[in-house]
Structures are given as structure tokens and as C-alpha cells.
């Protein structure tokens with residue numbers, strides 16, 4: 001697996017396979033579905049999308065790309081010393097801090113003040129005799145009390161209504177529950193802008209349409225190509241005709257962001273690879289018509305309308321591979 005961070009899109013570095021995978025996962029979620037952070041006993045705080053655990057850093061990258069937006073926060077306690085959210089409760093004796101506690105039903109004999117587990121008093125069913133003074137306990141509330149379940153320390157014999165609850169993190173820091181710090185995690189939703197998902201929608205529909213047309217076509221989403229020493233270009237949609245070995249790359253310029261850079265990348269690609277390039281371009285973004293070599297087709301569109309873009313793309317694809 002490729003682990004180096006590659007340059008994708010305009011401003012953010014995202015590992016290509018990782019980004020591709022997450023965007024793929026996002027296709028399966030409902031438009032209003034919230035991505036809520038959850039406690040994971042192995043990873044700490046994570047997000048589960050379609051059964052896959054994702055970390056905050058991965059979703060933050062998609063947030064930077066405008067694919068996800070924050071719609072709320074959820075807080076989790078973290079260790080005040082090392083910030084981990086992975087810790088367990090230790091229930092210990094408040095006096096000696098030993099964890100040798102038993103929790104049991106207790107009785108207290110008022111006359112001699114002896115307190116002990118119910119089993120120490122019980123001679124037969126419903127006959128209770130004090131093990132200290134040997135008197136029978138008859139009336140609850142008058143002879144004896146039933147304080148209920150209590151904690152008894154097997155080490156120092158102290159009996160307490162409440163144990164001491166400490167938290168211990170995976171780095172062995174021990175702290176009280178009110179000493180824990182809180183860390184906020186965003187709740188996400190797929191952004192309404194859906195810039196990249198719009199292109200994935202086009203990809204999905206093209207894939208379905210092309211399947212009917214020919215079995216010799218392979219269509220890929222976000223194919224990574226190296227256009228020079230240190231630059232990777234992620235082609236949103238690529239189509240390969242397996243018999244004639246024709247390769248078509250499709251990209252989109254639908255807003256004004258980094259137009260020049262995108263066009264340079266496209267020309268570098270055309271010069272370096274034996275491919276047909278189809279560019280979907282919003283016509284109001286360019287003043288002059290782009291120089292149009294043989295292997296480069298520009299589909300000028302007036303507005304971003306999915307069905308129109310798909311129809312024009314299918315026309316251009318068929319035109320090239322027949």
C-alpha cells in the first residue's frame with residue numbers, strides 16, 4: 001500500500017487511496033445522516049461510516065476540501081496528563097485504595113452496632129442472629145437495619161456506601177473523574193456544496209450507462225497519474241476501451257479556483273500520455289476558446305446541470321471509441 005501523501009485537488013494533501021476510499025464510503029450515506037464520533041475501546045474516538053472506522057484527521061481533510069461540514073460537537077473525557085481518551089475505571093477502597101472490594105447486602109444490629117454481611121446473621125430462612133452478641137434480630141428498623149448493598153474492603157475491612165472511583169489511562173495516569181478534561185469532536189454532515197460528490201454522481205451514472213453500451217470498457221474513479229517528478233494528477237474519471245486500447249480522461253472545471261493550474265496539468269497530461277482528454281468547462285469561466293488539439297475535447301456548458309453533462313459526456317465518449 002502506498003503511504004506517501006499525494007497532492008490532490010487544489011489545496012489539501014490527502015493520501016490518494018484513503019481519500020478515494022472515504023469518498024466512496026460517503027456515497028452510501030443518506031444526505032441528512034450525521035457522522036457522530038463514538039468511543040472505540042481500541043482507537044479512542046473514531047467515526048464509523050458503513051462499518052469502517054475513520055479518525056478525526058481523515059474527516060478533517062474532507063472538511064478542508066468542502067466535502068464535509070460541521071453541524072455540532074460531541075465531547076469526550078480525556079486524561080488530563082496525556083490527552084488520551086482510552087481509560088478504564090478503577091473501583092477501590094476509599095481508605096486504603098485496595099481494589100479488593102466485595103459488594104454485598106449488609107445488616108446492622110443497632111444494640112451492639114455490629115455490621116456485617118447478611119449471610120453472617122442468617123441462621124435459617126428469615127431468622128437472623130447477631131454473630132457478635134448472639135441475640136436474635138426481629139424487627140427491621142427497630143432491632144436492626146438493612147442499609148442495602150455496601151462495599152467492604154477485604155484488605156482493611158472498612159465498609160463504605162460508596163467506593164472511590166479513579167480513572168486510569170492506557171499510559172497509567174490515575175485521576176479522579178472530575179479531573180478529566182473534555183475534548184470536543186465535531187459532528188459532520190456531507191456538505192450541501194457536494195463538489196466532489198457531484199462528480200462522483202456523474203461517475204456512477206456514466207458507469208451504469210457505459211455498462212449497457214459495451215463490456216470492453218473499464219471506468220475508474222480518481223485514477224492517479226504522475227505528470228512530472230513530484231506532481232500527481234488525480235483524474236476524476238478515466239475510461240479504457242480494452243480492445244482498441246483507447247484511454248479517455250475526463251476532468252471538470254466548474255468554478256474559478258486554480259483554473260490556470262488545472263489547464264497546465266491537462267496539457268502536461270496530453271503531452272505525456274497517449275490519451276484522449278475530455279474537459280467539461282463552464283463557458284463563462286474562460287474568455288477565449290482553448291486551443292483544441294486532436295486529442296482534446298472541451299465540452300462548454302452554460303450551467304451545472306447533471307443530466308446535460310452526462311448526455312454531453314456520453315456523446316463525446318461514443319464519438320471517440322466507435
Ligand SMILES: [Zn+2]
Nearest residue numbers: 079082169173
Ligand atoms: Zn494519561
Ligand SMILES: [Zn+2]
Nearest residue numbers: 093096153156
Ligand atoms: Zn481498604
Ligand SMILES: [Zn+2]
Nearest residue numbers: 109112130133
Ligand atoms: Zn449484636
